[in-house]
Amino acid sequence: MSDRSHRITAIPGDGVGPEVTRSAVRIIDAAGVAVEWEWAEAGAEVFKRGDTSGVPSETRESIERTRVVLKGPLETPVGFGEKSANVTLRKLFETFANVRPARELPGVPTRYSGEGVDLVIVRENLEDLYAGIEHMQTPDVGQTLKVISRKGSEKIIRYAFELARQEGRRKVTAATKANIMKLTEGLFKRTFEEIATEYPEIEAEHLIIDNVAHQLAKNPAQFDIIVTTNLNGDIISDLASGLVGGLGFAPSGNYGDRVSIFEAVHGSAPKHAGKDVINPTALILSSIMMLRHIGEADAADRIEDAVLVTLEEGKAATQDLVRQTGGDVAQAASTTGFTDTVIGNLGRHPTTVPARHGTERPSGPATPRPRWSYAPEVYAAISRKTIGIDVFIEEDTTADALGPEMEALAGADLTLQMVSSRGTMVYPSTGLGSDDVRLWRCRFVSPTDANVPDHVFIALLDRVAGRHPGWTHVEKLHVFDGEPGFTKAQGQ
Numbered sequence: 410m411s412d413r414s415h416r417i418t419a420i421p422g423d424g425v426g427p428e429v430t431r432s433a434v435r436i437i438d439a440a441g442v443a444v445e446w447e448w449a450e451a452g453a454e455v456f457k458r459g460d461t462s463g464v465p466s467e468t469r470e471s472i473e474r475t476r477v478v479l480k481g482p483l484e485t486p487v488g489f490g491e492k493s494a495n496v497t498l499r500k501l502f503e504t505f506a507n508v509r510p511a512r513e514l515p516g517v518p519t520r521y522s523g524e525g526v527d528l529v530i531v532r533e534n535l536e537d538l539y540a541g542i543e544h545m546q547t548p549d550v551g552q553t554l555k556v557i558s559r560k561g562s563e564k565i566i567r568y569a570f571e572l573a574r575q576e577g578r579r580k581v582t583a584a585t586k587a588n589i590m591k592l593t594e595g596l597f598k599r600t601f602e603e604i605a606t607e608y609p610e611i612e613a614e615h616l617i618i619d620n621v622a623h624q625l626a627k628n629p630a631q632f633d634i635i636v637t638t639n640l641n642g643d644i645i646s647d648l649a650s651g652l653v654g655g656l657g658f659a660p661s662g663n664y665g666d667r668v669s670i671f672e673a674v675h676g677s678a679p680k681h682a683g684k685d686v687i688n689p690t691a692l693i694l695s696s697i698m699m700l701r702h703i704g705e706a707d708a709a710d711r712i713e714d715a716v717l718v719t720l721e722e723g724k725a726a727t728q729d730l731v732r733q734t735g736g737d738v739a740q741a742a743s744t745t746g747f748t749d750t751v752i753g754n755l756g757r758h759p760t761t762v763p764a765r766h767g768t769e770r771p772s773g774p775a776t777p778r779p780r781w782s783y784a785p786e787v788y789a790a791i792s793r794k795t796i797g798i799d800v801f802i803e804e805d806t807t808a809d810a811l812g813p814e815m816e817a818l819a820g821a822d823l824t825l826q827m828v829s830s831r832g833t834m835v836y837p838s839t840g841l842g843s844d845d846v847r848l849w850r851c852r853f854v855s856p857t858d859a860n861v862p863d864h865v866f867i868a869l870l871d872r873v874a875g876r877h878p879g880w881t882h883v884e885k886l887h888v889f890d891g892e893p894g895f896t897k898a899q900g901q
Contacts, residue, residue: 414444414445415703416474417445417447417475418446418477419480420479420481420483423483424679432693433693439752439755442705450465452483453483455494462497464497476669477699478670502665503666504534505533505664506532506568507533507662508531508662509659510660511646511650511659515761517653517658521652521653526652527630528633528634529634530646531636532638532646533638538554538640540556550848574608581608582613583613583635583637585601587617618641621637647659654730654733657688658688660695660697662702669702671695671699675691688728697709715754715757716751716754717762721761725750726741726742727742728741793887793889794887797886798853800869801880802851802877802881803879807845808830808836815853820865822855822861826852827898828852829849830850853869866883
């Protein structure tokens, strides 16, 4: 335990948030860590006041000062407010790495008890479908853009390898859907394979994400660190928490270059709010991650030992754990009682399981020097051309009627290559039927694969709009260093 004082922003959150936050703060104070807490707001009450971000300026200013946040769960209300305040906080402060340990705990029975489950999900936290870029293309067809960047992929993948090296772990598994999304998830996979060569002492493997889910259910102890994209990570990290007792035992840390945010994975559970019955273990474990992050490793170890002793002895089991063990819920410990027991166990050590005095974060820089340069001259050296354009049209018609009409509108410099519906080619006909949804993608390309200037596309759009005012958006078809920057349609 150090002698220095820390300033930390505490956001109690919604529902049971204030109760679990108070529990974690009490234990940190009892462990002797000198903290100046800055209490701040975010979530449902902020939405109700008309702030559509859910994160008021005063809270943002506090986080800018402290750069460390301990946060209770936040509610994203239905019917008011906009984007999730949780996601807003992660994006505002560029906390690109979501780290979620899942470890077998004493006194918490599961189907995998005794198998030694001890893994960490490292999830990219800012990109993918969580970029939240959505459009209604027609009244009946919505679209979300899946954004995966080389820079974002490299940062999270390098983070995972650095964490493995720091903790002495033997393997990093990349989990993607690169077999289907070859350009986005494929970029993540290729970046993983490039960076893995810099860590020869660590086994690197790639698995398709659905196989990872299968293997987690079948044999979770085979995994050390799993690094993955945002949506994949969101799903399998909840799966991983179910392997070790549930969301009540699932901590997490969100790490950025400047700010880190620590939170329980579970939600606000409003039906339990104010009843002093919720299990605070998840946020206590998150606070342990926070203490290690700010250099209070000794205090973190003491608190972790105390939590393990409390769970091991089972004398202060909260209602969720009592249900798992088949006990009498009426005899369950309160949130306050559990917290008091942990405080009373400070200085004790578990006897049935060793504490894992891990880091949950590399001690070095969050983003080591990238292998990929983002200098303008590097981009300038990439050969590129634009060979065509996809035009999306809302139209109550058939592919057989639309195709010939689009061929006639193509002009001298372009040719209609195909028409697709929901990613499947429907013109020229493949002989198979397709249930259309009134949204058609018409692909126009240069017949010689030549670079097409913008004025050709503009003229095409002018012709298309004259006949089909329901055109809705376009995508250019780029070729970078001889490789297509677009995919074919199914059946093409």
